[in-house]
Amino acid sequence: MPDPANNSEILSALKSAMPFQMVPGNLMQEIAAICTQESYEAGEKIYDLGAVADDVFIVAYGSVRHTLSADTDASKHEKTMRSGDVFGWAAVLEGQSVRMAATASIERTLVLRINGKKLIKLFESDPAVGDVVMTRFATLINKEFYVPRSIADQVPGFKQALNASNLQGSEVTTMALTVYRISTWLKSPRPYLMLIGFALFLSFWMLSVEIWKLPRFVDMPGPTEVFTEWFSEDPYYGLSIYTPEYYKHIGISLQRIAFAFFLATGLGVPLGLFLGWSKKFREYIFPLFEVFRPIPVLAWVPLAIIMFSGSETPVIFLTFLASFFATTLNTMLGVESIDESYSRAARCLGASRWQTFVHVVIPGAMPYIFTGLQISIGVAWFSLVAGEMVSGQYGLGYVINTAYMMIEYPKIIIGMITLGVVGYITSAMVRMMGDYLMQWRVRELALGDN
Amino acid sequence: MSAVIDENLGSLADVTDGAISIKDVVKIYDPDGAAVMAVDHCSIEIPAGEICMIVGPSGCGKTTLLNAIAGFHGITSGSIHLDGELLCGPEKPQAEPGSDRIVVFQNGALFPWKTNLDNVAFGPMMAGKLSKEEIYDKARSMMADAGLSGNENNYPGEISSGLRRRVEIVRALMNDPKVLLFDEPYRALDSLTKSVMHEALLEIYYRNKVTIFFITHDLEEAIFLGHRLIIMSSRPCKPKKIVEVDIPHPRDYSVLTSPRFRELMNEAKDVVHEEATKAFEAGEKEG
Numbered sequence: 001m002p003d004p005a006n007n008s009e010i011l012s013a014l015k016s017a018m019p020f021q022m023v024p025g026n027l028m029q030e031i032a033a034i035c036t037q038e039s040y041e042a043g044e045k046i047y048d049l050g051a052v053a054d055d056v057f058i059v060a061y062g063s064v065r066h067t068l069s070a071d072t073d074a075s076k077h078e079k080t081m082r083s084g085d086v087f088g089w090a091a092v093l094e095g096q097s098v099r100m101a102a103t104a105s106i107e108r109t110l111v112l113r114i115n116g117k118k119l120i121k122l123f124e125s126d127p128a129v130g131d132v133v134m135t136r137f138a139t140l141i142n143k144e145f146y147v148p149r150s151i152a153d154q155v156p157g158f159k160q161a162l163n164a165s166n167l168q169g170s171e172v173t174t175m176a177l178t179v180y181r182i183s184t185w186l187k188s189p190r191p192y193l194m195l196i197g198f199a200l201f202l203s204f205w206m207l208s209v210e211i212w213k214l215p216r217f218v219d220m221p222g223p224t225e226v227f228t229e230w231f232s233e234d235p236y237y238g239l240s241i242y243t244p245e246y247y248k249h250i251g252i253s254l255q256r257i258a259f260a261f262f263l264a265t266g267l268g269v270p271l272g273l274f275l276g277w278s279k280k281f282r283e284y285i286f287p288l289f290e291v292f293r294p295i296p297v298l299a300w301v302p303l304a305i306i307m308f309s310g311s312e313t314p315v316i317f318l319t320f321l322a323s324f325f326a327t328t329l330n331t332m333l334g335v336e337s338i339d340e341s342y343s344r345a346a347r348c349l350g351a352s353r354w355q356t357f358v359h360v361v362i363p364g365a366m367p368y369i370f371t372g373l374q375i376s377i378g379v380a381w382f383s384l385v386a387g388e389m390v391s392g393q394y395g396l397g398y399v400i401n402t403a404y405m406m407i408e409y410p411k412i413i414i415g416m417i418t419l420g421v422v423g424y425i426t427s428a429m430v431r432m433m434g435d436y437l438m439q440w441r442v443r444e445l446a447l448g449d450n
Numbered sequence: 451m452s453a454v455i456d457e458n459l460g461s462l463a464d465v466t467d468g469a470i471s472i473k474d475v476v477k478i479y480d481p482d483g484a485a486v487m488a489v490d491h492c493s494i495e496i497p498a499g500e501i502c503m504i505v506g507p508s509g510c511g512k513t514t515l516l517n518a519i520a521g522f523h524g525i526t527s528g529s530i531h532l533d534g535e536l537l538c539g540p541e542k543p544q545a546e547p548g549s550d551r552i553v554v555f556q557n558g559a560l561f562p563w564k565t566n567l568d569n570v571a572f573g574p575m576m577a578g579k580l581s582k583e584e585i586y587d588k589a590r591s592m593m594a595d596a597g598l599s600g601n602e603n604n605y606p607g608e609i610s611s612g613l614r615r616r617v618e619i620v621r622a623l624m625n626d627p628k629v630l631l632f633d634e635p636y637r638a639l640d641s642l643t644k645s646v647m648h649e650a651l652l653e654i655y656y657r658n659k660v661t662i663f664f665i666t667h668d669l670e671e672a673i674f675l676g677h678r679l680i681i682m683s684s685r686p687c688k689p690k691k692i693v694e695v696d697i698p699h700p701r702d703y704s705v706l707t708s709p710r711f712r713e714l715m716n717e718a719k720d721v722v723h724e725e726a727t728k729a730f731e732a733g734e735k736e737g
Contacts, residue, residue: 009642016610061642061646063597080599082597082599082600083610083613084610339557339559341555341556341557341559342559342561344520344522344547344553344555344559345553345555345559345561346561346572346576347521347547348520348547348548348549348551348552348553348622349549349552349572349573349576349621349622349625350548350549350573350576350577350625351572351576352576355576359561359564359572359576360561363561363563363564364561364563366563438563439605440562440563440564440565440605440607441562441563441607443604443605443607443608444562444605444607444608
């Protein structure tokens with residue numbers, strides 16, 4: 001495409017068209033290169049029923065009336081195409097050489113034309129993407145145009161395994177997409193770099209401890225010793241994936257984390273929201289908050305033991321404390337980050353102060369709240385282990401500390417690796433919860449990716 | 451589409467609500483400190499149903515005036531009336547924001563966490579006067595009228611910026627406002643999208659006659675859309691020249707090439723240029 005401005009317009013129109021949304025950049029460029037732009041005046045005919053089906057069309061601006069022929073058995077014949085809609089798909093169907101619909105522009109309209117045969121040829125060079133686009137075409141024909149599956153199934157397949165006729169409607173799209181995502185992930189360097197990183201770390205550990213026996217690492221257990229112990233049915237130090245003891249420690253740590261985390265969230269989020277929302281409230285509370293916040297959790301240990309009796313409550317209190325500050329502060333920042341136009345717009349539209357709080361402040365602060373919760377679950381693990389080392393029975397921190405005192409060094413490493421894995425899983429769960437609650441954000445970011 | 455619109459669509463005779471009267475308004479920021487005068491004894495009369503374009507260089511204080519009408523901040527002296535009722539004046543320095551005057555913001559203020567349909571239904575849902583079904587039926591049909599069918603369940607972040615502006619205008623119209631206040635809403639759009647948006651806005655206006663107070667620094671946009679241009683002087687802001695646009699409504703993009711359009715452009719250009727130079731030399735920043 002010689003004209004770059006034109007090219008970017010074509011690309012953005014292509015990206016807005018459902019079947020092409022998943023096409024990667026370089027292939028998209030190639031598709032853009034075979035696109036032509038054409039404009040139609042209001043009421044002008046674009047093509048007639050029975051005409052030669054050569055091109056696929058994408059509406060860039062304006063609107064088009066699409067009338068399917070009665071022989072298609074479509075459950076609905078009339079359809080208005082607007083910006084981003086795709087029509088003229090007969091051009092990509094196998095065994096379909098003429099138009100099955102008549103189309104005419106409703107207003108002044110700009111369309112992109114792509115030759116169907118050339119398009120299919122392009123996809124032969126990248127069959128994985130081709131299949132995704134064609135299954136999307138099939139879904140489009142079937143779901144958006146209400147045309148029976150038998151016609152939609154005439155879209156060509158590029159790989160036998162994914163041929164559209166073997167599967168049904170939306171399942172096809174999700175499955176093809178998953179396969180597509182996994183295959184691009186495997187094609188990218190990311191998984192291999194990750195494996196190399198792990199391998200480098202393990203070999204450094206093994207070399208320094210087991211082979212070179214460096215002075216600093218004399219008492220360190222090596223990876224062989226640790227992993228044999230960890231996966232042994234009859235562990236020497238009494239802790240492996242086959243002993244119930246192991247799961248009891250994990251379970252109790254998780255219980256404490258859950259209790260402290262939910263308490264911190266339940267108190268921290270509302271407090272943060274009100275701190276951000278009400279200036280007066282912030283002036284009362286925030287200075288106090290700012291004095292307490294920098295005190296490290298470890299400094300609270302003696303006081304926690306004095307204040308709370310037993311061995312359980314001090315640990316939970318310490319875990320709660322760190323989470324609570326992280327959650328509250330981030331929630332408050334979240335409220336402050338909300339663009340003023342949103343609250344102004346809400347007030348213009350007649351929302352009361354309370355309605356603005358519910359409909360603007362809470363959802364607007366949500367991204368920050370979840371950043372806060374991510375931090376909160378991280379520091380919760382941190383202070384949990386600190387607490388369990390000082391007080392408490394059971395738990396992963398307790399395992400690490402007693403293993404140290406009893407000179408059972410492999411157990412220390414088992415405890416540490418377990419903490420890493422369990423900690424990662426809990427923070428992934430928080431992230432997934434956030435994605436679930438903020439669909440709007442997920443969808444926005446997904447579009448930005450392309 | 452212009453062929454089906456009949457001739458009196460541009461006339462204001464049938465519009466009764468939405469006359470704005472701005473009298474001697476002064477706005478001084480930080481009166482006890484730096485005392486920056488943003489608006490200086492500004493008086494403008496806008497008849498009901500007029501598209502009034504406020505033209506001036508960036509940072510001249512146009513937005514200050516808009517915010518005073520909307521009720522986002524107060525004025526130092528003077529008064530603003532809507533249909534004879536006081537919005538703000540000597541006893542009441544700041545107007546109460548309300549759904550009779552709705553702002554369409556510069557960067558758009560659709561709530562990104564609500565779907566387009568929920569955004570459009572927002573105002574009436576807050577007012578709570580109609581049932582949810584009635585509100586959503588109305589929202590759907592208004593979106594369809596504005597060519598937005600099919601985007602109801604998308605989030606604003608998923609549609610083009612041009613469509614977002616259209617959704618925002620429909621969201622405002624759902625509340626039957628008397629006045630729409632536009633704060634350079636098309637500033638960030640590319641020129642192609644802009645031209646589509648202008649025709650779409652006029653089309654919406656011909657269907658729902660409301661007074662439009664439209665801030666812009668784009669002369670072409672101002673003459674194409676407006677019944678009247680009020681060219682403002684650079685800070686402090688006051689009307690410097692009024693240009694009546696006598697090109698009859700309904701208009702479409704063919705007027706851009708008409709000789710009368712060129713004449714009006716030339717008439718306005720010199721004044722605007724002079725003010726822009728002044729603002730530039732004064733080193734005014736965006737405001």
